[in-house]
Every structure is written in structure tokens, then in C-alpha cells.
Amino acid sequence: MALTLHSMQSSLARPTRPKDPNGIAHGSRSGGTAAQTKADRVVTKAAYTNWELGKELSNYHFDKSIKDTEAFQLCGRFVGDWEDELEKAYETMETVTWGNRWDKKGLSKKSDPRGVLKENELKDIIDAGGDPEQPMYHGTRDIGPQMQQMIDILGMENPRHKLHIQLTGESVAMHLDKHYEAEEKDDDKEVRRFLIALADWEPGQFIVFGNQICERWIAGSILTFEWKDMPHGTANASLHKRPLLSVVGYVTETTQDLLCKERTWTLVNGKR
Numbered sequence: 001m002a003l004t005l006h007s008m009q010s011s012l013a014r015p016t017r018p019k020d021p022n023g024i025a026h027g028s029r030s031g032g033t034a035a036q037t038k039a040d041r042v043v044t045k046a047a048y049t050n051w052e053l054g055k056e057l058s059n060y061h062f063d064k065s066i067k068d069t070e071a072f073q074l075c076g077r078f079v080g081d082w083e084d085e086l087e088k089a090y091e092t093m094e095t096v097t098w099g100n101r102w103d104k105k106g107l108s109k110k111s112d113p114r115g116v117l118k119e120n121e122l123k124d125i126i127d128a129g130g131d132p133e134q135p136m137y138h139g140t141r142d143i144g145p146q147m148q149q150m151i152d153i154l155g156m157e158n159p160r161h162k163l164h165i166q167l168t169g170e171s172v173a174m175h176l177d178k179h180y181e182a183e184e185k186d187d188d189k190e191v192r193r194f195l196i197a198l199a200d201w202e203p204g205q206f207i208v209f210g211n212q213i214c215e216r217w218i219a220g221s222i223l224t225f226e227w228k229d230m231p232h233g234t235a236n237a238s239l240h241k242r243p244l245l246s247v248v249g250y251v252t253e254t255t256q257d258l259l260c261k262e263r264t265w266t267l268v269n270g271k272r
């Protein structure tokens with residue numbers, strides 16, 4: 001009986017799902033031993049997976065026996081009242097999936113050293129048996145003055161921001177970030193990513209950096225991590241929204257200072 005492939009398989013220029021008859025796991029070589037066939041399959045699968053290619057470009061150890069303790073850094077906290085700004089953001093947020101996230105940026109054909117970004121990401125999700133159209137989170141760039149103040153205090157050059165609002169049941173599978181578009185503009189400058197918690201942590205919400213669980217954050221907490229090296233994922237199994245403000249930009253002296261000194265920034269009506 002013919003198997004029904006995921007609808008996205010037909011648009012991917014690659015072997016189909018490993019479990020399908022014409023997928024990688026069933027591919028055979030002409031001649032050679034069974035061991036050679038198995039080796040070929042491993043090589044072929046590695047060549048088509050974003051995760052494996054990402055590992056080659058990362059300095060992370062990818063060793064589960066090593067318990068990470070410094071996979072992310074807490075670098076201060078904002079104190080203020082951005083509830084109204086969040087409520088407005090909830091009105092404009094849109095569903096983001098692995099299947100549509102590059103389309104939304106107009107980068108569905110965008111390539112990096114790992115190949116076509118969109119295709120490579122979809123491969124991992126589909127090959128794992130996941131649904132590339134399952135919501136990862138809800139996104140919007142609609143921020144107010146308090147959130148803008150946070151971005152200003154980070155002091156980055158050319159900051160880009162986005163609200164990552166994860167609703168109940170949404171998850172982002174483990175992956176490595178790709179902010180090459182920022183690096184392409186200036187190789188000499190350090191590109192850093194900050195995540196600012198906009199609400200207190202709730203049981204059932206988590207972010208994983210490497211193999212370290214990040215939890216129990218409080219509203220205003222500022223996190224950063226080595227986005228190029230550190231695999232990460234998130235999920236929300238709570239009954240509360242999980243809003244984060246993501247900011248990516250070039251590090252300046254102001255940013256560097258903030259990284260070194262953990263401090264609290266009080267925001268009052270959008271002013272420090």
C-alpha cells in the first residue's frame with residue numbers, strides 16, 4: 001500500500017521521509033556490502049539535515065553526559081509596567097511555524113552555509129515525525145515605549161526586535177539560530193541576541209539551552225546566550241502566555257558594559 005507523504009515533501013528537493021520506501025532509510029547503493037549501504041545512508045541523511053550541518057558550525061560539545069551549567073547568562077532585569085503594551089501585542093501577533101517563518105521574512109529561498117534555510121529546517125522536523133505547520137509561537141513587532149526603552153538600554157547598533165509569545169501547547173524544537181543576515185553586513189562586529197522575559201515564569205514553561213533548563217525567570221529578566229553555538233528549544237505546557245522580547249544587534253561598549261554588570265533598570269512611563 002502506498003504511503004501518504006506529508007504535503008510539504010513534494011516541495012523539498014531531497015529524498016523523502018526516512019520511513020518511506022523511497023526515503024533515506026530505504027535507499028540502497030549499487031553493489032557493496034550491507035555495511036557500506038548503511039554508511040551511505042548515514043552520510044546521505046547527514047547531508048540533508050540542518051541539525052547535523054549546524055553541529056559542524058557550532059563549538060558546542062553535543063555530549064549529553066556533560067551537564068551544562070552556564071549555557072545561558074542572566075544579565076540584569078528591567079522593572080516597569082508594560083502590561084498594556086503586551087495586551088496590544090496580543091491583538092496583532094501572528095502564528096509562526098517552521099513552514100512559514102522564512103516566508104514571513106521574504107526569505108523562503110534564502111541560503112546560508114547550511115543550504116536553503118527553510119528547506120533544511122523542514123527536513124529535520126518532518127524526518128522526526130513532526131508537523132512543520134504546528135505553531136511554534138506567535139510573533140509581532142508591535143511594541144510600545146517601555147519595550148522600546150529596553151531595547152535602547154541594551155545599546156546595540158542596528159537592533160532588530162520581535163516579540164515571541166508562546167501560547168499553551170506551542171513548542172520550538174531544538175535548533176541553532178541563524179542570524180547570518182546580521183553578520184553578513186559586518187563580519188567584524190559581534191552579533192548578540194538578548195531575550196527579555198515580559199511575564200513571570202509559570203510551571204510548564206521552559207527554555208532549554210544546550211542541555212540546561214531555563215526556568216523560574218521573573219518579568220523583566222534579561223537573558224543572553226551564544227546563539228551561534230548553543231542549541232536551544234522552548235515549549236509552553238502551562239495555561240499562561242509566555243511572552244519574550246527578542247533583540248538582535250551589534251554589540252557596542254554600552255552593551256558590553258551591560259553584559260559585565262548585572263543590574264536592575266527601572267522604567268517609568270517609558271523613561272529610565
Ligand SMILES: [Fe+2]
Nearest residue numbers: 175176177232
Ligand atoms: Fe532560536
